[in-house]
Amino acid sequence: MHGAQPDPRHDPQGFLRALFDAAVAAADPLRVGPPHLPPRSKGRLVVIGAGKASARMAEAVEAHYGPCEGLVITRYGHARPTRGIEIVEAGHPVPDAAGVAATERMLRLVSGLGPDDLVLALISGGGSALLCAPAAGLTLADKMAVTRALLDCGAPIDQINTVRKHLSRVKGGQLAAACHPARVLGLMISDVPGDDPAVIASGPLSSERSTPDEALAILDRHGLDLPEAVRSALMRRSSVVPPGDPRLTNVQTRIIAAPSRSLQAAADLARRAGCELRLLGDDLQGEARELGAEQARMALSLLPRVRADGRPLVILSGGECTVTRRGDGIGGPNAEFALAAALALDGVPGIHVIACDTDGVDGAAEIAGAIAGPETLPRARAAGIDPGTALARNDAHGFFGAIGGQVVTGPTLTNVNDFRAVLVVPG
The missing domain is CATH 3.40.1480.10 (MOFRL domain)
Incomplete structure (x- = not known):
């Protein structure tokens, strides 16, 4: 000012x-981001991210390092100019096909990395909708229906994100697990009470203690009428990453801006x-x-x-x-x-x-x-x-x-x- x-x-x-x-x-990423960036190591640096602030965060990363390899997903209209990191715009607050396609590409980008490589994950609010990979047996239409129903019923964000995690292949620590054995540094802009990395963007880099039964209980508490495939998916064991999973050993997260x-x-x-x-x-x-x-x-x-x-x-x-x-x-x-x-x-x-x-x-x-x-x-x-x-x-x-x-x-x-x-x- x-x-x-x-x-x-x-x-x-x-x-x-x-x-x-x-x-x-x-909370401008150009102001708060650079002090948290580590020196470049000998391995690959791969930048990924999702959220309404992720493109600005990517802009800050390249202002510091120069052009980088990577892909981030942001809301329509929130893109920023970058030289190496690809910016994809997708739907928010309800996910869309562009978000699903970009998330699949992100998972391919981080596969096959080694222990000398570093994944820099830029995560901010909005990432729950933008980072979308429906669990087995679910379609994008199913995820869209769940999201709309939870938003319209006034459910608090922690309950919404608990349900989202158990219907996803990237939330609840699964994105970080996909990067293993590479090191992961998550730079996060918090939009949730308590600044818990497990809640921001539905915790793609954090282990998860909740269960599918708890997600079902949330749906029942609000009396939501949802596609049968959603209930069936929650009756199966979800793929969230539990505490102590070795795939998260080399994962660090830092809150770089907070309410x-x-x-x-x-x-x-x-x-x-x-x-x-x-x-x-x-x-x-x-x-x-x-x-x-x-x-x-x-x-x-x-x-x-x-x-x-x-x-x-x-x-x-x-x-x-x-x-x-x-x-x-x-x-x-x-x-x-x-x-x-x-x-x-x-x-x-x-x-x-x-x-x-x-x-x-x-x-x-x-x-x-x-x-x-x-x-x-x-x-x-x-x-x-x-x-x-x-x-x-x-x-x-x-x-x-x-x-x-x-x-x-x-x-x-x-x-x-x-x-x-x-x-x-x-x-």
Whole structure:
């Protein structure tokens, strides 16, 4: 971040956007990647990867080493220029044929490597969908159906990834096992609570303790109606790699960017602007509308204090909210958080909210999220838009699009989960 920053009192929404931009900049692979790159060894260096940030990570690798051999898979629209590493774009959040074909090519690329070779694996959020190799007996259509059902029911990411692992030939440590006996160094950008490498992108480099029975229990808990082939696949023994498997002996993983570090960058900016901080953590989960209303109530409870002492206050949080689809809107957990917060605030002066996904994609929409303030509900009602109806329909993106409240960044080329800030100013 360079130059003068917006003042929280005079330009509250510009200031909130500056906080979000600081969080994204702190996770730029070109900034955080090079310090973790090892010296080149005598063997082959093969670069592989998957995720929304993987192409930018590959760009950082080649800026350090020069042209490299390799293949990474990223979301459509997230490619970057590279000289040796091939970038393939594929479907996200629902996998597609391009992802399946690229994953098969990746598995062939790492086969036959020796102990002197190094596989540099660039893994970030989004890799679960992009790195797709259906287990035996399953088709791409089966995997697509499972993914859509899990996303629509509001299941938390750890449950979604547990199911994905047992329906895959690359997740749950299987990609790393395919590289054996080569050494594997995984550089990872975390988009999950706790920054667990076994959860990021469904753990392609990490051993797995869960069982197919646990995956079945998750499907049953949510009452999902799925193709019979999916249930049959989970009744068989899956091919995830158990702890202690010798094929993972030479595997290392490093978290090079994480939600906590991005929140800290935003917190540092807020402090420099003279704000008091409430940092709620980087791992908040739950229904987006419930969390939005909860943080709005917290801001309302703090408003008298802020007015009394004259110092702005910022409530920061990260994590990954979910949306249970109830209507026909295109949803988006960050936009839904902001809409629920706006409804709870009901136009009270002095409180503004931003909620954005750091990858620039909120749910399935090419929109980072939304920003709301005292003018949000009056502006909507003046335009004949009912905010309560929009929330009931999961149409927060449509709501903010109609009143100019969307935050649109395009691909940010990183992914450290959701960013939320509530600013309370004296008035």
